[in-house]
Amino acid sequence: MKKLALLAIIVLIFGTISPSLTNQAYAQNDPSILLRIATQADKQIVNQLNNVYSNQIPNNIEILYDKGHTAVKSLDESLTNNDIEKAKQDFLVAMNSFMQISRTISQSSEKVVVTVTSNITNQKISNELDRLEKYVKTLESISKRHNDIAQNSGEFTKAYSLIKEIRNQIVTGENLSKNINELKILVDSIKNDMRKSAAEKQSNAIKRFFERLIDQIDQKVMEIKDSEYDQTDIEKAKELILEIRELLSKNQINSAKIVYSELKVILQNIGISVRLA
Amino acid sequence: MSSLIEPIHSKNPLGDDGILFVRNDSIFDTMVKTPLLVASMIIVAALLPIQSSFSSPRDLDLIIYPDGSTHVSTEIDVDPLLTDYKVNLFGSTIDNLVVIGDSGFLLDADVIDDTALIQTFGSSVITMEYDIHDLVSKQGKLWTFSLDSPSDFTLLLPQNSAIVGMTNLPINMEIINDQNQLTLSSGKTEIDYFFSTNNITNPTVETETDYFSYVIVGGIIIVILIGTTIFVRNKQNNLNSVKYSQTSQKNNIFDLETIFKLKPDLREDDKELVKFIFNNNGEALESELRKKFLQPRTTMWRAVKRLEREGVIEIEKKDLQNLVKLRKNMEEEQ
Numbered sequence: 001m002k003k004l005a006l007l008a009i010i011v012l013i014f015g016t017i018s019p020s021l022t023n024q025a026y027a028q029n030d031p032s033i034l035l036r037i038a039t040q041a042d043k044q045i046v047n048q049l050n051n052v053y054s055n056q057i058p059n060n061i062e063i064l065y066d067k068g069h070t071a072v073k074s075l076d077e078s079l080t081n082n083d084i085e086k087a088k089q090d091f092l093v094a095m096n097s098f099m100q101i102s103r104t105i106s107q108s109s110e111k112v113v114v115t116v117t118s119n120i121t122n123q124k125i126s127n128e129l130d131r132l133e134k135y136v137k138t139l140e141s142i143s144k145r146h147n148d149i150a151q152n153s154g155e156f157t158k159a160y161s162l163i164k165e166i167r168n169q170i171v172t173g174e175n176l177s178k179n180i181n182e183l184k185i186l187v188d189s190i191k192n193d194m195r196k197s198a199a200e201k202q203s204n205a206i207k208r209f210f211e212r213l214i215d216q217i218d219q220k221v222m223e224i225k226d227s228e229y230d231q232t233d234i235e236k237a238k239e240l241i242l243e244i245r246e247l248l249s250k251n252q253i254n255s256a257k258i259v260y261s262e263l264k265v266i267l268q269n270i271g272i273s274v275r276l277a
Numbered sequence: 278m279s280s281l282i283e284p285i286h287s288k289n290p291l292g293d294d295g296i297l298f299v300r301n302d303s304i305f306d307t308m309v310k311t312p313l314l315v316a317s318m319i320i321v322a323a324l325l326p327i328q329s330s331f332s333s334p335r336d337l338d339l340i341i342y343p344d345g346s347t348h349v350s351t352e353i354d355v356d357p358l359l360t361d362y363k364v365n366l367f368g369s370t371i372d373n374l375v376v377i378g379d380s381g382f383l384l385d386a387d388v389i390d391d392t393a394l395i396q397t398f399g400s401s402v403i404t405m406e407y408d409i410h411d412l413v414s415k416q417g418k419l420w421t422f423s424l425d426s427p428s429d430f431t432l433l434l435p436q437n438s439a440i441v442g443m444t445n446l447p448i449n450m451e452i453i454n455d456q457n458q459l460t461l462s463s464g465k466t467e468i469d470y471f472f473s474t475n476n477i478t479n480p481t482v483e484t485e486t487d488y489f490s491y492v493i494v495g496g497i498i499i500v501i502l503i504g505t506t507i508f509v510r511n512k513q514n515n516l517n518s519v520k521y522s523q524t525s526q527k528n529n530i531f532d533l534e535t536i537f538k539l540k541p542d543l544r545e546d547d548k549e550l551v552k553f554i555f556n557n558n559g560e561a562l563e564s565e566l567r568k569k570f571l572q573p574r575t576t577m578w579r580a581v582k583r584l585e586r587e588g589v590i591e592i593e594k595k596d597l598q599n600l601v602k603l604r605k606n607m608e609e610e611q
Contacts, residue, residue, distance in 0.1 A: 033450040037440055044439040044471055048418075088446055099442025099469050106417030127344040131408050134348065135373040138406055138571050145381045145546040191375075191383070198382035202398075205380075209399045213360065257385075257396065260360065276358040 031084050034091040038072045041098045052105050061101055068097030122170050125180070129170075132183060133163050139190055146201065155190050159183060203253050210256060213276050214244055217263075220272045229270050237266045335402075336573045337430035341438075343472075345413035345420060346372075350406045352573045357401040364393045367424060368411025377404045381546060404573055422468045426461070433458045434470060442469035536603070540587055546570075547584055554590065554603055563592075563599035 045065065049057055057065070071094035078087035136159045143152050162183045169176050199206075218241050224234060240263040247256040264274055336352040355362045369391045376384040376393070378400035386395045395403060413422050419441070422432070429448065434440070434457045444467045449460040459468075533555050537548065553569055554561045561569075567577045581601055584590045593600045 030449065033447060037443070037447065037450065040439055041441045044441050044473060047473070048441070048471065091446060092444075095440075095443045099444070099467075102419050102441040102469050102471070103416070106419035124344050127342045127346060130342060131346065131348065131373060134571075135375070135406075135408075138375050141571050142375070142377060142381065142383060144549060195383050195385065198384075202380070202382055206398045209360075264360075274360065275356070 031079055031087055034087055035072075035075055035079055038075055038091055038094045041095060042069060042072050045098050045101055048102065048105055061104060064097045064101050064104075068094045068101070071097065125166075125170060125176060128180075129163060129166055132187065133160075136160070136163070136187060136190075139187070139194060143194055146198070152190060152193065155186065155193075159186050159190065162186065199253060203251060206253055207248055207251070209276070210244070210248055210253070210260070213274070214241055214248075216276065217241060217267065217272065217274065221270075224270065224272075233266050233269055237263060237270065240266070334428045334430075336575050337426065337428055338433075338573065339412075339424075339430060340433040341413060341422060341435050343435040345415060346408055346410050347412045347422075348406070348408050350404070350573055352402060352404050352575055355395075355397050355400060355403055357397075357399050360396065360398055362395050362397045362403070364395060364405065366391045366393055366407070366409065368409045370410040372408040372410075374407040375405070379403070404576060406571075418471055420470050420472075422470070423466070425465045426463050428463050429460065430463075431458055431460050432468070434468075435472070437472050438470040439473040440468060440470050443467065536589060540589055543587065543589070544583075547580060547587075547589075550580060550584065551589060551603070554601060560600055560602040562595070563601055566601065 045068070049061070049065065053061075071090045075087050075090035075094060078084075078090055136156065140152075140156050143156070162179055166176055166179050166183065169179065217237075221234060221237050221241065240259055244256050244259050244263065247253075247259060267274055334351045334353050336350075338350045340348040342348070349367065353362075353364065366388070371388050371393075374386060374388060374393065376386045376395050378384045378397065379402045380400070384395055384397060384400065384403065386393045393405075395405075397403060412424055413420055415421070420438070424430075433453065436454075436456050438457070440457070444465070445461055447459045447461055451458045451460075533552060536551060536555075537543065543551070550566060550570070553566065557565075563577060563581055566572070566581070567574060570577070572580070581590065581592065581599065584601075585592055588604060590601050591604050593602060
């Protein structure tokens with residue numbers, strides 16, 4: 001029995017730590033990628049330095065570049081010698097030096113967080129269109145999976161033709177705002193239709209889940225001793241539970257969800273868990 | 278060690294110093310009930326992964342667009358006993374959010390600042406996709422991607438971008454459609470990149486690629502030669518067996534209708550997969566399926582495994598990737 005217990009414990013301990021061992025092993029699967037990235041960065045930095053400073057590279061940047069370049073050479077040697085730990089250190093030193101150089105070069109410019117700005121360029125519109133197209137494709141694939149495509153196919157076709165039209169307009173330099181707004185409205189409407197359809201198809205499952213949950217919450221509220229909490233909260237919770245039950249009986253799932261969010265706040269005040277047991 | 282332990286009822290007399298030896302064989306059994314210990318260990322071991330898995334993404338893929346916006350797709354394990362689930366997003370400027378439950382239906386989600394409250398209602402896994410504008414900043418010509426990720430993730434950089442600095446060691450790097458895809462570990466990551474006008478080539482990579490391609494071409498030629506020799510010999514020596522083989526192949530020909538008739542319980546999304554594989558000459562890489570159906574890696578992996586269990590497909594390894602093939606002997610198995 002003792003041997004069996006010992007074996008079980010060893011197996012369990014090994015089972016617990018084995019995933020982390022796998023991750024560590026995976027991190028070292030192809031160290032040559034480090035050299036590829038560092039070499040590419042080195043060349044890119046040389047290009048940038050030539051473009052910005054020509055032959056008059058400031059001393060501090062030259063020191064940084066020498067440090068980075070030496071680390072790349074050392075990285076190459078470390079990999080040849082199969083010294084992975086040293087290779088990792090070299091990689092980080094090289095990339096850190098190149099990072100400092102590139103940031104120094106760019107320091108004179110103002111830092112901008114990339115957000116949607118009013119200064120819309122063709123590049124931005126093209127990227128926005130790429131994102132919208134991906135979004136439409138995602139919605140289309142969900143729609144296909146649930147056989148909603150028949151009812152939405154016209155809308156998807158319209159969306160794709162609008163995307164195509166906008167791409168042509170980018171080339172010809174026409175005003176795009178009308179079509180882009182139309183596309184966004186169309187995509188929102190497709191999503192809303194799909195959401196409604198999903199709600200209908202899932203209503204039975206959600207209803208069953210809700211009813212079980214409300215039963216359990218009701219039980220917990222009943223068990224609360226009156227003196228423990230604010231009586232108003234308890235009374236309000238009971239009212240909302242009744243209201244949710246009524247809405248569920250009428251199959252008004254969305255309305256029930258709204259009332260439930262109100263109930264949840266009160267339950268949190270009372271200290272009742274909203275997790276299905 | 279055990280030789281030093283003497284039972285209390287030992288016939289040996291006590292030593293001069295009067296040390297009392299105690300029988301300790303059963304102390305472990307007496308003080309700690311072994312089955313209880315084992316059961317507790319099993320429970321702890323079972324709960325640890327479950328606890329850590331809730332709320333941590335099991336899959337996180339990011340794509341940076343040339344304008345610095347980022348597409349995020351992630352799959353998260355959630356508690357199926359809760360009505361809703363709060364997800365921390367990576368920023369507050371979110372567009373095109375889509376959340377799908379494990380039944381494949383759209384889930385309702387409210388975005389408040391950098392969190393999304395998702396109405397899960399029993400889903401155990403949710404898939405989220407959204408675009409975000411907070412992860413990349415630009416200074417002059419330098420673009421900086423920063424993220425504090427809760428899990429390992431993949432990052433697809435834009436075309437013509439050249440990395441010039443990074444704070445972490447990458448786990449892996451691949452080239453996908455002329456774009457660098459890095460696999461990075463959890464934690465804080467910063468990556469600086471420029472858009473390169475010069476096409477930088479890496480001599481090391483080129484040498485490796487050339488060498489590798491020579492090996493592949495050589496290998497293919499050898500395989501073709503061996504195959505042709507075997508084929509010619511077989512044709513000359515055993516004409517009858519070839520005829521038999523052709524007949525048996527004819528018997529194995531199937532179409533989509535037959536597959537769906539044989540497997541009437543296939544899910545609609547699985548049927549779409551089968552259709553795609555069928556139209557793709559009966560085979561497709563798992564990565565191709567992911568791209569075609571815009572599915573995260575684990576979702577597609579589960580779908581493929583499901584089809585394999587159903588006996589519709591078989592999975593082979595090809596260049597370290599999963600090649601999914603429609604099975605030819607489905608009817609026989611039935």
